[in-house]
Every structure is written in C-alpha cells, then in structure tokens.
Amino acid sequence: MSSGRRESAEEKQFLEKYRPKDYARPSVAVDLVIFTIIDAQLRVLLVKRQEHPFKGEWALPGGFVRVGESAKDQGEDLDTAARRELQEETGLEPERVHIEQLYTFGRSGRDPRMRVIAVTYFALVRPDLAPFVKAGGDASHAQWLPVEALKKAELAFDHREIIETGLARVRGKLEYSGIAFDLVPLTFTIPELRHVYSIVLDREMDPGNFRRKFNRMLDDGLIEQAPGKRITASKPATVYRFKRR
DNA sequence: CCCGTTCAATAGTGTGCGGT
C-alpha cells in the first residue's frame, strides 16, 4: 500500500539510507473475540492451538498480520487481516458480521516467543448464522464457550483478559447504540430483543422500561415494523426489524 | 362423546409515580 505522495529530494535521500533494522520491529497479530448467542447464553468462539506455545490449549482465533518484505511491499492492512482471519476461522462472510477494533494488547512478555503486539477485534455473529461456523473446518478444534464459564476456563496467552475487555465493550455499547441488532435474527419481537439484552448484560430487564427504551429506538428510526405477527404461548407479538443502514 | 362456554394463567402492552 503506497502513500502516493511526492517526496522531496531531501526526503528521498533519507529514505535511501534508511535501514529498518535500526529500529524495533515487533510482530503484529490480530486476535478476534467473536460473540454469539446460543441456547440463551452469550458465547465466545475459541479454537484449540495446533502448535507451541500453549499447544492443545484454547485460544482466540487470530494470527499474524502479513507485514510484507520491503518499503514497497508493506503487506496487508489491519482491518483486512482481521476480516481475513474471520473468514478463515469461521467460514462466515465478513460482510454479514459486525466487526470492529477493540483494543491493543502489547504487554511485554505476553507471548513467550517474542514481542507481539496484538490488535484485537470483536465481532458479533447473528444466532441464525452461528450454527454454520466451522472453525478451520474442524469442529473438535473449535467451541462456543459460554462467557459464564470463562472464570474456570484455561486460556492461552492473555486471551482471558482480551475476552473480558471485549465483553465490557459489548455491554457498554449495548447501552447507547443499536449493537444488539447484530445478535438477533433479522426479525424479532420486543420481548426477544429484551431477552438478548438480559443475556448480554446478565440481568433481567423490566418489560415496561424496556418498552420505553424500544419506543425511543423506534422514534430514532433505528427500527421499523415488519409484516406479520409472532405466535407465542400468549398473545401474538408484533415483529420488528432493523432498518438497513 | 362432541361441542361450546367459562375461567385462570400467561404474556404482550402501556402508564403513573417517585427516586437519583
């Protein structure tokens, strides 16, 4: 990826003498915290490590960013690497999944091999797509771990900390944005959306108050009514969907 | 036994009030 700008003669001279080895070059990785809801539980995708270090332990999907070999070839962008990993690990098309950058983890010693700076992303997979996830093509090497079981789980590297950070981010964003949209099927009822909030935030939501919150989202134009009614055990509930962005 | 009515339980919907 070239900058395309024009260099002055002086700058050109500097670049010719520039030796990358004179500067620190830590490795850069992207790691993904991929959430979904299965069986009324918020879960995160883990893959079993095939190689040392932490061989055989559960870890977040991710990998090294392709950084290229020269000034001309500087490799792929961070977001590109994240989307590539997402597709490789889940088989899901990146366009169908909400993904955004989470945080940068760069603590010295977090990887026993060398200095690795991990740029992390979190993704939200709609529950209706989650069953199709085949991590690396091998189900025995992937699992959707309920975040509730996080405390007891053994995880490679600092991945527990990364997941906790992702969890806090998702919970925070749920409060002020429409991010829950990516955790419900395309159409949903108000109680269904309320259940998603309850699951992610791990506390019951008052039906009346949630309705007011929901009405605010309606007023903001985030949501619109969808055709039909959802038949439930009780009276049929109105069906809604999120407006296309 | 079949059919219709009644009634309690459940759940979606909506509002008022008071507290922070």
Next chain:
DNA sequence: ACCGCACACTATTGAACGGG
C-alpha cells in the same frame, strides 16, 4: 432524563365443566 417498581388492560391458550 432515565430507571425501578407497581399496576392496569388486553389477547390468547388450555383446562375444566356441563349440556345435548
């Protein structure tokens, strides 16, 4: 401004009941 709580109202289901 938003939240927790209480409460009212409504639509539907299914069990119970009772008459033909």
